[in-house]
Amino acid sequence: MTAASPASHASHDDPLARERDHLTASRTALRAMRADVEALDIGDVTANWVNAAVLQSQIDDRIKALADLAHTPLFFGRLDFLHEVGAEEAEGGEGSSFYIGRRHVHDADGDPMVIDWRAPVSQPFYRASKKDPMDVGLRRRFGYTGGELTAYEDEHLSDPAEAAQVSALLQQEIERPRVGPMRDIVATIQPEQDEIVRSGLGGTVCVQGGPGTGKTAVGLHRVAYLLYAHRERLARTGTLVIGPNASFLHYIEQVLPALGELEVKQATVADLVAHVEVRGGDDPGAALVKGDARMAEVLRRAVRSHVSMPAEALMVVRGSRRWRVPAYELEEIVRELLDRDIRYGAARDALPQRIAHTVLVQMEQAGEAPDDRVQNAVARNAAVKAAVKAIWPPVDPAKLVLRLLSDAEFLAEHADGLLDADEQKALLWAKPARSVKSAKWSAADAVLIDEAHDLVERTHSLGHVVLDEAQDLSPMQYRAVGRRCTTGSATVLGDLAQGTTPWATRSWAEALAHLGKGEAVVEELTAGFRVPREVIAYASRLLPDIAPGLAPVESVRESPGSLAVRRVAEGEELAGAVVAACVESLAHEGSIGLIAADARIPVLAEALDAAGVPYLDPGTETTPEARLTLVPASLAKGLEYDYVVLDEPSAVVDGEPDERTGLRRLYVALTRAVSGLVVVHGTELPGQLAS
Numbered sequence: 133m134t135a136a137s138p139a140s141h142a143s144h145d146d147p148l149a150r151e152r153d154h155l156t157a158s159r160t161a162l163r164a165m166r167a168d169v170e171a172l173d174i175g176d177v178t179a180n181w182v183n184a185a186v187l188q189s190q191i192d193d194r195i196k197a198l199a200d201l202a203h204t205p206l207f208f209g210r211l212d213f214l215h216e217v218g219a220e221e222a223e224g225g226e227g228s229s230f231y232i233g234r235r236h237v238h239d240a241d242g243d244p245m246v247i248d249w250r251a252p253v254s255q256p257f258y259r260a261s262k263k264d265p266m267d268v269g270l271r272r273r274f275g276y277t278g279g280e281l282t283a284y285e286d287e288h289l290s291d292p293a294e295a296a297q298v299s300a301l302l303q304q305e306i307e308r309p310r311v312g313p314m315r316d317i318v319a320t321i322q323p324e325q326d327e328i329v330r331s332g333l334g335g336t337v338c339v340q341g342g343p344g345t346g347k348t349a350v351g352l353h354r355v356a357y358l359l360y361a362h363r364e365r366l367a368r369t370g371t372l373v374i375g376p377n378a379s380f381l382h383y384i385e386q387v388l389p390a391l392g393e394l395e396v397k398q399a400t401v402a403d404l405v406a407h408v409e410v411r412g413g414d415d416p417g418a419a420l421v422k423g424d425a426r427m428a429e430v431l432r433r434a435v436r437s438h439v440s441m442p443a444e445a446l447m448v449v450r451g452s453r454r455w456r457v458p459a460y461e462l463e464e465i466v467r468e469l470l471d472r473d474i475r476y477g478a479a480r481d482a483l484p485q486r487i488a489h490t491v492l493v494q495m496e497q498a499g500e501a502p503d504d505r506v507q508n509a510v511a512r513n514a515a516v517k518a519a520v521k522a523i524w525p526p527v528d529p530a531k532l533v534l535r536l537l538s539d540a541e542f543l544a545e546h547a548d549g550l551l552d553a554d555e556q557k558a559l560l561w562a563k564p565a566r567s568v569k570s571a572k573w574s575a576a577d578a579v580l581i582d583e584a585h586d587l588v589e590r591t592h593s594l595g596h597v598v599l600d601e602a603q604d605l606s607p608m609q610y611r612a613v614g615r616r617c618t619t620g621s622a623t624v625l626g627d628l629a630q631g632t633t634p635w636a637t638r639s640w641a642e643a644l645a646h647l648g649k650g651e652a653v654v655e656e657l658t659a660g661f662r663v664p665r666e667v668i669a670y671a672s673r674l675l676p677d678i679a680p681g682l683a684p685v686e687s688v689r690e691s692p693g694s695l696a697v698r699r700v701a702e703g704e705e706l707a708g709a710v711v712a713a714c715v716e717s718l719a720h721e722g723s724i725g726l727i728a729a730d731a732r733i734p735v736l737a738e739a740l741d742a743a744g745v746p747y748l749d750p751g752t753e754t755t756p757e758a759r760l761t762l763v764p765a766s767l768a769k770g771l772e773y774d775y776v777v778l779d780e781p782s783a784v785v786d787g788e789p790d791e792r793t794g795l796r797r798l799y800v801a802l803t804r805a806v807s808g809l810v811v812v813h814g815t816e817l818p819g820q821l822a823s
């Protein structure tokens with residue numbers, strides 16, 4: 133049932149009017165909460181200016197989080213339970229009726245007016261069903277127009293007489309046209325999505341899902357949920373969202389702040405491993421070997437090869453006495469440190485103290501009573517320092533990788549039995565670089581340097597990492613991400629059918645093992661929230677070739693959507709026909725993406741300029757004046773537009789080194805549209821689509 137009535141005619145017997153009153157009262161309460169924080173005077177609490185600055189910035193964040201955004205409904209649902217809810221579950225609230233919103237709002241007495249969607253008591257809003265009502269008598273969803281509450285819709289989950297129904301408000305929310313950056317989905321998270329969102333912090337979750345099944349949305353909401361449920365722990369350890377490129381990160385960057393979470397960092401894998409400036413590339417053969425997990429062992433061997441066994445005894449002179457540590461004793465210490473498998477740098481730091489300890493034992497045996505200060509002084513003794521430098525010299529990770537890629541003998545020594553001759557050859561630079569600075573490092577080299585770094589010094593681990601578009605990572609990249617959550621957990625999101633790198637993930641079990649999270653559960657999402665049925669059916673024709681085992685996405689979008697496939701007429705120019713299709717699409721509301729093979733972007737840019745049609749780069753926010761984005765196929769992943777015009781599919785396929793990758797790239801391009809897709813082609817379509 134949906135009810136609506138204009139505000140001016142509202143009577144207070146009218147449930148909608150009562151709900152509006154609750155909205156007004158909640159807004160007032162939120163303003164009061166904000167005013168309370170603004171009025172805080174920290175002058176009394178802290179005299180120390182550093183503490184004061186920290187506190188003030190926390191207060192500023194809190195004020196920001198308490199903003200009442202005119203176009204973001206303060207609550208979107210209501211739950212009436214059949215029985216009283218336990219105090220703990222209800223966040224201190226009493227009673228059996230709760231309004232569910234983006235944040236907690238309480239009145240002057242501290243009683244809740246709106247409950248955070250992440251609180252345990254809110255869970256039935258997402259999960260309860262006719263089959264399992266979870267003690268919910270009434271679930272009410274609210275509809276808003278602008279910031280105004282204009283409709284509601286009820287489900288009596290515990291009433292056997294009422295049939296299960298599809299929510300019209302939910303459907304409307306899903307069908308709403310998209311302009312601008314990605315937005316949150318708190319009001320409409322689906323039960324199977326909610327299960328992933330609320331899964332515990334302890335475990336890693338991997339989600340396989342076709343285009344538009346909400347993987348990114350689920351990953352971001354999971355971070356918001358975890359920050360709510362484990363606020364202190366994650367504030368200490370940190371959270372990070374990893375995406376494929378800057379335009380993607382820009383597209384998603386407003387979702388978490390809209391949910392009140394301002395502290396989550398975002399990065400690409402390249403950002404994480406930016407130890408050197410990347411100015412070069414690799415041919416696919418070299419990149420494949422560099423990304424292979426066997427490289428980790430090559431690097432481990434190469435790092436450890438710097439340790440040399442002491443050949444001579446060490447003589448430490450203190451005052452008039454000389455202490456001699458024989459070579460075999462030094463060797464014992466070195467072997468013990470090597471066996472302990474601690475980081476190279478940590479072992480190097482420990483070595484002087486170990487040697488000093490041996491000297492100390494000798495002193496004690498000679499009747500002296502040395503204390504800790506003596507041990508420290510011995511550890512700093514010039515002879516000890518020189519011995520440590522000879523036995524366990526410092527290793528510079530970038531220099532080490534430089535040597536592996538330049539010095540065939542050095543590489544062969546450490547790759548023996550791991551990489552065959554061809555693979556070693558593929559690794560070696562044709563023109564060896566002279567220095568770390570002048571080397572033309574590639575993205576894969578930077579990952580190798582990161583691995584070497586970690587062998588020397590342990591990488592800092594975060595509390596939780598979300599890895600989006602994971603299917604494109606190489607094993608070495610998975611390792612780089614994995615070491616950033618060794619003591620934490622991860623959410624891994626991806627689609628095997630959208631893997632477009634030569635090393636694209638073949639199985640999640642393998643990928644998770646490289647990540648160091650072999651125990652993770654793999655969940656599957658199959659309902660599609662983006663692509664209309666007709667369009668996803670068209671794109672799914674590619675599935676048997678690009679990912680044989682995967683089932684097509686089931687679109688939940690009811691609007692039929694439009695699919696048009698146009699061949700340009702004889703003598704007609706392709707770019708002209710494409711621009712015409714864009715102009716046509718611009719007649720609709722919402723955003724338009726013109727997707728084309730990377731090589732065709734300049735031609736299309738020129739044609740758009742000539743026609744006077746303004747366009748944007750991917751990731752740039754659309755405005756009412758400029759709603760068209762010109763998207764190179766290589767950057768389309770993860771993005772979406774209301775209408776998509778796809779230029780020359782065969783060029784998209786040909787833009788990749790092999791056919792399967794080309795078809796996968798095409799699959800990505802075909803699955804970006806929310807409302808309509810126009811395919812414009814001048815040459816034959818790939819066979820799979822032509823049928």
Ligand SMILES: Nc1ncnc2c1ncn2[C@@H]1O[C@H](COP(=O)(O)OP(=O)(O)OP(=O)(O)O)[C@@H](O)[C@H]1O
Nearest residue numbers: 317320321322343344345346347348349661662770
């Ligand atoms: N439960 C939901 N309610 C409303 N909209 C949803 C829901 N789940 C996902 N969406 C919307 O569907 C669209 C696709 O979601 P998202 O980008 O997260 O999918 P994805 O699986 O990451 O896609 P891709 O594989 O193409 O990267 C987004 O606009 C998202 O907001």
